[in-house]
Amino acid sequence: MRRPEWPFYLKPGETFFVEREEEIAPGERGIVLVIGPQHPGAGHLRLFAVVNGDVVADVRPDPGFVHRGIEKLAEKRPFWVLGPLLEKASIMDSPNIMLPLMHALEEALGLEPPPRAKYLRLIMAELTRIRTHLYDLAIHAIFLGHSTPFMWGFGLGDLIAEVEAKIAGARTTAAYPIPGGVRRDLTTDGRQALESLLRKLEAKLPDFYTMFFKNPVVKMRLEGVGVLDAKRAVELGAVGPSLRGSGVDYDVRAARPYDAYAEVKPEVQVEKAGDAMARQLVRWREVEESIRLIREALRSLPEGEIVDESLLASAPNYRREGIAGIYGAFVKLRPTRGEYLGLVEAARGAAMVQLFASPSPTPFRLRFVTPSWRNLKPMVEAMKGYRIADIPAIYMSFGYFPPEADR
Amino acid sequence: MTSADGDGRANGGVVSRLRRIIAEGGLRGLASLAARWGTKWSLWPPHLVTACCGVEVGHLFGPAYDAERYGALPMPAARHSNLLLIEGTITMKMAKFVKWVYEQMPEPKFVIAMGACAIKGGVFYGSYHMVPASNVVPVDTYVAGCPPTPEALLKAIEDVQRRRVESL
Ligand code: SF4
Numbered sequence: 001m002r003r004p005e006w007p008f009y010l011k012p013g014e015t016f017f018v019e020r021e022e023e024i025a026p027g028e029r030g031i032v033l034v035i036g037p038q039h040p041g042a043g044h045l046r047l048f049a050v051v052n053g054d055v056v057a058d059v060r061p062d063p064g065f066v067h068r069g070i071e072k073l074a075e076k077r078p079f080w081v082l083g084p085l086l087e088k089a090s091i092m093d094s095p096n097i098m099l100p101l102m103h104a105l106e107e108a109l110g111l112e113p114p115p116r117a118k119y120l121r122l123i124m125a126e127l128t129r130i131r132t133h134l135y136d137l138a139i140h141a142i143f144l145g146h147s148t149p150f151m152w153g154f155g156l157g158d159l160i161a162e163v164e165a166k167i168a169g170a171r172t173t174a175a176y177p178i179p180g181g182v183r184r185d186l187t188t189d190g191r192q193a194l195e196s197l198l199r200k201l202e203a204k205l206p207d208f209y210t211m212f213f214k215n216p217v218v219k220m221r222l223e224g225v226g227v228l229d230a231k232r233a234v235e236l237g238a239v240g241p242s243l244r245g246s247g248v249d250y251d252v253r254a255a256r257p258y259d260a261y262a263e264v265k266p267e268v269q270v271e272k273a274g275d276a277m278a279r280q281l282v283r284w285r286e287v288e289e290s291i292r293l294i295r296e297a298l299r300s301l302p303e304g305e306i307v308d309e310s311l312l313a314s315a316p317n318y319r320r321e322g323i324a325g326i327y328g329a330f331v332k333l334r335p336t337r338g339e340y341l342g343l344v345e346a347a348r349g350a351a352m353v354q355l356f357a358s359p360s361p362t363p364f365r366l367r368f369v370t371p372s373w374r375n376l377k378p379m380v381e382a383m384k385g386y387r388i389a390d391i392p393a394i395y396m397s398f399g400y401f402p403p404e405a406d407r
Numbered sequence: 408m409t410s411a412d413g414d415g416r417a418n419g420g421v422v423s424r425l426r427r428i429i430a431e432g433g434l435r436g437l438a439s440l441a442a443r444w445g446t447k448w449s450l451w452p453p454h455l456v457t458a459c460c461g462v463e464v465g466h467l468f469g470p471a472y473d474a475e476r477y478g479a480l481p482m483p484a485a486r487h488s489n490l491l492l493i494e495g496t497i498t499m500k501m502a503k504f505v506k507w508v509y510e511q512m513p514e515p516k517f518v519i520a521m522g523a524c525a526i527k528g529g530v531f532y533g534s535y536h537m538v539p540a541s542n543v544v545p546v547d548t549y550v551a552g553c554p555p556t557p558e559a560l561l562k563a564i565e566d567v568q569r570r571r572v573e574s575l
Pocket of ligand 1: 523
C-alpha cells in the first residue's frame with residue numbers, strides 16, 4: 001500500500017479523488033477527507049477518510065506526528081534517567097506508564113521495593129488513572145461540542161494535579177516510582193490532602209454522571225456508534241477500556257497482579273455493548289473503582305522504608321541527602337545481562353516494556369509498547385461504516401493520545 | 408512600559424491621555440490605539456496540539472486558570488486566530504504543518520513556544536526526529552518547564568500583551 005501523503009501541489013479548497021478508484025463502484029462518488037493534524041480536539045493524528053456521500057467507507061490513519069524516538073534515545077541513556085524519558089509518553093498518567101520500566105529494571109538489578117513503596121505506587125497509579133479517565137471524558141465532550149463536561153473534567157483534574165504536586169512534587173511529570181521504590185514518602189499533609197480530595201470527588205462525580213451520561217444529546221451521539229464486538233476487539237488487539245467495553249474480562253491488574261494489587265484486589269469493570277458509550281461507561285466505573293482502591297490502600301498502608309534495603313545500605317548519605325543519595329547508589333549498580341519484561345495496566349490499557357539489558361548502565365535495546373498504539377487499529381476499524389459526524393465520537397471513545405501512541 | 412503607564416496615570420488619566428494621542432497622531436493615532444487595545448484582549452490560539460504539553464494547555468483553559476479572562480480561547484480554524492501556542496515538541500513531520508498553520512494566520516500574529524522541548528529539545532535533546540521551534544517559526548516568548556505550569560503560561564500571554572501588542 002502506498003503511504004498516504006498530503007498532495008502539496010494542490011491548494012487548500014481544491015478536492016482530490018481517491019487513488020484507488022477501482023474500489024468504488026461505478027456511479028459512486030468518493031472523496032478523501034483529510035482530518036487533522038490541526039483540528040479542534042486533541043489533535044496530531046491525521047486520518048484519511050474515504051467517504052461515500054456521508055458514510056465512511058475506509059479510514060487510513062497517518063500517525064507519527066509526535067514520534068520522538070524514545071526507544072532510540074533510551075539506548076544512549078543510563079538506566080536511572082530512563083524513567084523521566086518514558087514518562088513523557090503519557091504525562092498525565094506518568095506513574096502508570098513508568099511502572100513497566102521499573103519492574104523490568106528491578107528484575108535486572110535485583111531490587112525489590114518494600115511493601116510501603118508498593119502501596120504508595122498503587123495509590124499514585126490509581127490517582128492518575130482517575131485523572132486520565134477524567135481527561136479522556138473531558139476531551140471527548142469537547143469533541144462532541146459539549147463544553148460543560150470539559151470544564152468539570154479539567155476542574156476536578158486540577159484538584160488531582162495539586163494533590164499530586166503535594167505528594168510527588170510536580171503537577172504532571174513527577175517521575176514518582178524509581179527502581180526499587182518511590183521517590184517520596186506520603187506525609188501527614190499529603191494524606192490529608194488525598195483524603196479530602198477523595199471526599200470532594202465523591203461529592204462531585206454523581207453530578208458529572210448526570211450531566212454527561214444522562215444527557216440525551218450525548219446518548220444519541222454515543223449509543224450504538226462505533227460498535228466493536230468482543231471477537232473483533234480481541235482480533236485487533238484492543239486493550240484497556242476499549243477491550244473491556246466490548247465485554248472482554250481482561251485487566252492486567254487482576255490477571256497478572258503486580259505491586260500491591262495482589263492484596264488490594266481491583267474488580268474488573270466490563271460492559272457488553274461495545275459501542276462508544278460502553279467504553280466511556282467502563283472508564284466511569286473505573287474512576288469509582290479507583291477511589292475505592294485508594295481508600296483501601298490508605299487504610300492498610302504498611303509502615304517502613306520507601307526504598308529497597310540493599311540500596312539504602314549502599315547509600316550512606318540517604319538520611320542526609322534524601323533521594324539524591326539513592327541516585328548516587330544507582331551509579332554503582334550494573335544490570336545483569338538478559339531480557340526482562342514489565343507489563344502493567346495503565347489508564348488506557350496494557351503498557352509493556354521489554355528490556356534487553358547488558359552489563360553497562362545503558363540498555364542494549366528497549367521496546368516500549370503503549371496502549372494507545374494498540375488501540376489505533378481498533379479505532380480505525382470501528383469508524384468504518386458510520387457517518388462523518390461520528391468520527392470524533394468514536395475517535396475519543398478510544399482515548400487515543402498521540403504522544404503515547406507515537407512514543 | 409510600566410513607566411509609560413505610570414506617566415499616563417500621573418498626567419491625569421484617560422481623558423488627557425486621549426487628548427495627547429489625538430494631538431500627536433490625529434484620528435489615525437486614535438484608531439491604532441483602539442486596534443491595539445482590541446488585539447490585546449483577543450488573542451486566539453488555533454487548536455494545534457503538537458505534543459504532551461497540551462495537557463497543561465487544557466488546564467489553562469479549564470476553570471481553575473481560565474485564560475479566557477485574558478481574552479484567549481482556542482479557535483478551531485487557523486484563519487480566525489492570531490496567537491500560535493506551540494505545545495511542546497515539534498517533530499520533523501509536524502514542522503511542515505506548524506509552518507502551514509502559521510502562514511494561514513492573519514497579521515498581526517504572535518508565537519508562544521511552550522516547554523523545554525520547544526526551546527531546545529528538553530528531555531528529547533538529540534533525538535533524530537525533532538526541531539527547535541525557532542527553526543520553524545519566529546518565536547516571541549518562550550515558556551520554560553516540562554510541562555510549564557498554567558501560571559507560567561498565563562504569564563507568557565501577559566507578556567505577549569505587554570511587550571508585543573502594546574508596542575505594535
Ligand atoms: S516540554 Fe515536557 S511536557 Fe512539554 S512536550 Fe516536551 S516532554 Fe512533553
